[in-house]
Amino acid sequence: MSDSSDSVEPVNSTAKPRIRTAEDLKLAKPHIHAILTQHPTKWKQQDVDILENNYKECGPILTRHLGGGKASNYDRVVFVFNGKDIKSPRVICKKCSKTFHGSGGHLTRHTDECDPKVSAIDARQTTLTKSLTKTITKNEQSALAEAFGKLALDGVLPFKKLESDAVRDFTRTIFNLGVRHEGVLNEDFKFPGRKSIASSSSKIADSRFEKLRLVIKKAIEMKAVSIAFDYGKSIEDWLAVICHFPSPDGKLHCFPIVFIDWDPSLTKEADEVWRVLLVELETYDITEFDTINISAITDQGGNVLNAARGFGISVVCLGHILHTIAERCTLLYKKNKLTKQANTVLNDAKVLMDQCELLTLHIRTYGIGIDLPFIPRKPCSTRWLTYVDLMKDVNRLMPQLKEAYAQDKDCFGIKTNEGRAILKNEERIKVLCTFYEIFTTSIVSIQADSYPTLQRVLPTFKGFEMTADRLIREKDPLGDKQGSEFDTLRQSLGHSLKAVVAWKELNFLTDVHYLATMLWPKYKSISKFPPHIRTEAEDKLVELAYEYKPTQSSPPPKKPKSMFDFSDDEEETAGSFNVRAAVMREISSYRAMNDKPDEKDLITWWIGQKKILPIMSQIAIKVLSIPATSASAERVFSKLKAVLTSHRRSLHPLTTSRLIQFSNIDSDLLL
Template identity: 20%
Template structure:
């Protein structure tokens, strides 16, 4: 079911149980609940352990990320990891395709990406780069907030280059492609026209190909549509011209000329995009050679090109050169570490710059490795000093050879300090490897560079580390796109009601990633020493955070090895919280507490105590219990719960003999008093939040924009 994405209810349909009974009539087929609650979670846990074991020892890795909306308009975020293991095999894993509610702004996306890495214990320092598309919120999240190295997806970058070039040419390309879409749509909606087209293809001796429908967000589909219409133009003309009602669909000679120019300019890009989208082979090192090939041959002006073709080529080339200038150093490094290219596409100045960067990075790696070695040697030396020295040996008579031995040892001691310097030795070793690597002949373009590094890592121990680091970067974000394609096959029209908590285990090995990220984020608020004392706070956080966004509680729950109990409600600092966040649990608790306190008020009133004393008793005993922490829960209280408390206050008022303030009045008064004290205290944690809402023209506090009713009725918006 998980592998082939088969619905769970298959086990209850008529055909599957019958087939199982035919194979073995003694076997009792479990129900769908077994597969949903036991079998599929076991498959997920097993797969997660395997992936966790694979990435536990990874030294360097790269990632790809993207956002997607399902058929039911539910947002998801995908994160894939790519790395090269010690055997120089390029491996990829989809870590999560998680439900991602809330605003898709830079801050939330940045936090989601960080929590995705933390859920799999992947350090940000080991991430070389992340490949994403060019949407503004992802760029802001990666570059501005997380400050990670970002690689532009080649597919999206090329699409934008073609889109901008086509848009700059005005309406003639738009009109010509519009004619193609009308032609394809006409043949797609009429089976008679499709039969007539096949007959015309046979008569014209054309290939038996169907027309292609394009997707306007993918330039490749538009190019294929144009190419297929030009290929089948004689057959299309024969079919459409035979019917007077369809002759208006025939493209004019101007349209055909434009389509031929567009096809000639765009057709070479299709194969490059397909090749660079392969996540199982090294792709990032191709970008610099591909750009060089575009500049020298493929997009260079040729004698047979029309003016439109030349214009499109020039604008596409100029756009790509400008955008990839920002990441030129990274592209140069990856191409240099590919034995198929080395310095083939670099100038002398660029080669020297790469040599300096390689030497600098390898020196940093050497220092990182030398530091723990020095610490371990110091510890061994300390341990050696703690051991008692052996008793002195009996003096022996010196021989003639001992004089020469001591003399040679003294000479070596005088020169050992000057000769052995790990920094100098590493620099010389790196320089020797660079010279040997640069002057070696390039391997064939069809060979696998990782296999070459696997065979030659003994000869290049330093450079092989950089190859393992940089060649895992992806040139496109196709890995995340494929994860979304898999998710689309899960969330079909027949399974559009499938909840997000049920989809995760079927699309990636991160069925509990969102919950684990939430709990791990709360655990970061406490030091490891305070984790045991913070278990109750984690239960509180679970009650508030999980119930609002999720529908199923995953088991078991643990934070850094500490088991956390999951509860449906919890009392914290005198306030009852439940997983529904509707305050009904808290209202019920204080209602019964108020009833017991009201009993004492009635008993006191039976002794003919004056009204002032009864009112003082009500304030100190009854109201303190009914409206304790009302600033926190008063705004989000439901109307029916508020009416219950108002009835209780009304009964107390009849005993006291005067009118008492209802819940809304007391909550409003306390909120105003609290927000005024916050404004007057600059050291209060909410001072900057509240004071930041002041109007620039006056000291008034305008209403805050609230997207949800729950937030609108919370403390700060209600108080303002």
Template identity: 20%
Template sequence: RDSDAIKARLDPKNAYMGLPNARFILWKIREIALLCCSNLSVLPGMSSTYDEKSTLSKAELQRLVSSDDPLISFKKPSNKRSDCWTNFSQVYHSNNAQDYIVCLVCKSILKWTKDQGTRVMTHHNCVKVKSPSTTPTRQRTISSYCTHPSLSKECPLIRKRITEVCVEYCALDGRSFESVAGTGFKALAKQLVNAGATLGTSVNVTELLPDPSTISRNVEQVYFNLKKQLISLCVSLECFSITCDFWTAKLTGVHYGGISLHYVDEHSQLRMFTLSCQAYDFETQHAINLRSFVNKVLQEYGLHLNDEIFVVTDNENKMKSAFKDDCIRVGCSAHYLNKILEHAFLNKSSKCEGAQLLFKLVRAIITNIRQSHKQSLLSTAPINYSNTRFSGVYLMCNSFLKVYYELPKILGDEQKKSYLEIDHESLQSLCKYLAEFFKVIEKLSCEKKPTIHLVVPYKQYLINLSVVNDNDNHVMAPLKRYIGKELPDYWVLKDIHFIATMLHPNLKSFNHTPNQKYHAEALLKEEFDKCQQNQHPQASSATQNNKRKQTQQNNTKLMPSLDDIFDLPTAPDESSNTPELKSEFDRYLEDKTKIAKDADVLTFWENHESSYPTLAKIAKRVLSIPATNTAVERLFSDSGNTITNRRTRLQTSKVNQLLFIRRNLSQLKELFPTSLIQTRKRTISDASVTPSKKRKFSIEDCDKSSSQEFDIDDLPQEDVFDNVLQEDAIHESFQHDIGDGMSQDDNEEENYL
């Protein structure tokens, strides 16, 4: 039936030379039979269930792969997820999948099924030819300073044991599962790995771990060192803004005051630091006492309030009175929105009966579920309403909507009656409408990018969203009517909001509110003239020659980028015929440059600072103002996680220190990196001791040396930890191999680094 294929099989050139002639003939007969079977529907004496999906042995597949047989093909599974499949593929014979995979590096056949996963791949170590090294054997290479993943076969066993110990840790110490994923826990684990690599496993772990009282004493030392670094940053600040709020701890009844600092640094990066979460030590919360508390905290950092400093607070009367003089108070936009929604669902005067009835029914059902502890029977735990949480109505209704069809199984008879009164379509429409308010609050609460320029357009967006249309039912129409009426008046905007919107190249056209464009331009022009007057007080007394030189400099700035390669003309008559130049402000208004929607507006001003120097300075001052005071609100959430039922005796000063470290540590490490050379010198001096001597170190010596050298400025970052650990291991191997010849190599390595 297929004579050409049979002749090709019998060709002596394709014979397998490693087998005797008899075995070779048997192999060929078997292949001929397989070829014949593939062309016959049913062979005599064979079952009709025979198909083409014949499974070959590992040896047969290895032979066919080695000879590059055309019937062999490689494919990767369609549902592959692991990175191990980069060097492996599944073997196919005549387009039939085999229970084998092939290593694409060494062409080895490995047994594999879909149920085995990637274990056979991780255990396969093929021999790779290493390129000859051209560097001397005693000279370190760049790659030696980098950490490499462990290829040891014991790694899975170690990982399994670590998992078991983490389970025991969470159970015995009563910690959450999320605690092992925290940044602090990972840093502790990494330091313990470094200690094990240096001291070995013979050291008792209880001798290395500090006593709880020792940790408590060192918290203050770390706090003061970090605070000293932050004070050094505040000394050079010319313009900044702060957020301020006060709260009371439920467990202890202590009043706390939180203050955060916001500014734009010289690299056009928005910075946010927590200044304090101190106990409020005044008798009353009168406006004069609140202002005194804030002034006292700011004086610790060398900061003072004046008419150019902005303070973002909530909209309580005591906060308005406390910051009405010697500063510019800006209301929190998130509080404005949250209060409007709260009044719509809780106040009878809003006349939103349908929405309020729906709110009460949903809240009653969720309260009953949580009190009867039935939330664990649902796929998602419903969230109850809280007036201290932004977008509390949306979070409650949306969580209820997610488990809407699961509720009848767990509700009682009385709750089922309330459940049947809830219209699913009305609940969906309500959640869809409130979701836009939730997104706006989330956008305005961002801490890493400027947000104040978004207040004006987002306010108009919500006003347009609240216009009643024909599709609104009896629940949505009154709600939209009330919110659309309250938004323009209750949400108060300051002049600084319009100036900030003008400073964004994509929003300065005011397409969202054309009637406010000229008002915003006038405000920015006034701020521009004021800033220029402060920068150049003697500009009016300049001579005509200086004016002519300034005109030539302005011409240079206005030249297109391609013309920058040419020299300026030297003839004085050429500049006299040039038309009158436009000011920096007018050129910015006519500039059509746009940026991406998710781009940072501060990057735009950094790139155009040479073209608009005055406006860039204004932008750094204005765009540092946050639209909300959620930075302090998040600080209070962290303090609630710090003051728990098991830590009610924690001193208020210790609470302030812990929260200061938690909120500022990562940024201060970024701004004050440790000197790598100093860290490396300490590591080399430590590595000069043999490993056997290292294990004989006493804990007293370790404590003594650490107390003498400890300084927060010398704390290494994570990448420095990696280098220290790698260098310790390499230096120990060098000592074992070359002994006293280490000193010369140390000097060479330092010069090389």
């Protein structure tokens, strides 16, 4: 056992421990750690004083230095905490060493007092501030009127809004903040009046119109113009004609070239549409106009469809076709093609979807007694897939519907039977939602206006055919993760989808769609499709080739007829053979290429092939400029609802038309 005299007593040290980590600082000086963890803009003057007085005791994790450039009149106090610079709101004047907290007018006033020479230099550098602090010049007054004119022309604010006190107070505040000087736009300042704003709007419109006139005229000369048109009846009986055309860089643009309040006394046949279009084109100084060089795309309505067939190329909007396919999958197109069991299953699915619609309308009107994360959408009678969206809303609200039903068996009111049926068929609704998602995804992928989409139509139909085959043959092909008891529903949907797609493909797909797909280098050989598609695509290419003349070489000289040959067919045959031969040579060269351009840059890629493929490149630009849907016309009618509000119902139709037109111009076209 050791002696007590051998034990060592600890020695009390008076030295302060070194703070090396943030944890050490938090334990030793929590108030300083709390200041450093705040954003410097929240530091008060006493906080900076605390850091200044205690930073030496917090080393080495906290240090201090001064930061500032040669051009600055002040040095800023910078603290380095844990290796990172923290700029404090404290500055020190380089000339007199006086300290200030924050920034603002007090620094400017001190600079004027401490060093007038530097103040004069700064004033010369801010010429805009110097000029606006005195008075508003005529040029600046015109600039303000022009800004208001753009707001009026683009349909952002009507005249009544521009003349309101709120807009003027906002403008006055922006001007004063911009020059950091109060009272620049005082109460005596005269804002631009309605005449001044209207004059500015007119000048801007004339400038935009001139640029658009040149662009559209050039596109018509290239024979690369397509139009999408439709009649709107939700607000007024309007005709919208949207002009789609490529720019020299290959980007697609669209512009409402015609937007008029249609005269009810006129018919809506092709002759009337052409007459209206010709009158409107005369305003663009386009007098030589031939419908054979224009492509048209429209929906499946009888009047607009007949009018579109009078143009050189006419196609039906794929969006409308997909809506019809989705609708017919449960409306049992040609019942005799399906089994009795399939008809029964699909009829039950249609009844369930109707119940979802009725329940969502009831929820929108009366609610169900508990808070919901969102309100179901309104049905749209003209778009069947929005009717499907109601079923998706019910699927998303299923947990809340179950909770409400558990609390109150009568929570659904007069739709109690529908509510019970929906709760019992939760898995069936999930299968239907997953099935209809393929239509929504397809429509979204083809509604763009800034790049080609027509080449996607044929692959989309092919994709639906493959989906139908998977539904018929595979188990859980949609990945809905529901049980095998729903295999009958999936197979019934597959058989119905296959029949409807075949019907639509036969009636609405044309050789133009086949050609557009062939002009996509991804499908240049069209080997994944039936042989007749390749033949029809090549024949359509030859047909369109007669509109374009090869630029590389002239055709070979014709052979003289013999004295015993009195036929009149040799000249036409030789000419046809020459065009076809030139086209087939270009097709062979095209298919031998290994280029794989991005789908969004197809027109740009074809523009670069004009020397190698002179005929095909011109036809490709023409065909790929046709959009796959008439969504641009639908968007214009949505814009009409925003322009013709309850406060602007007295707008003249021409004014409304111009507001719609000039608020839908791509900004890069006006550069």
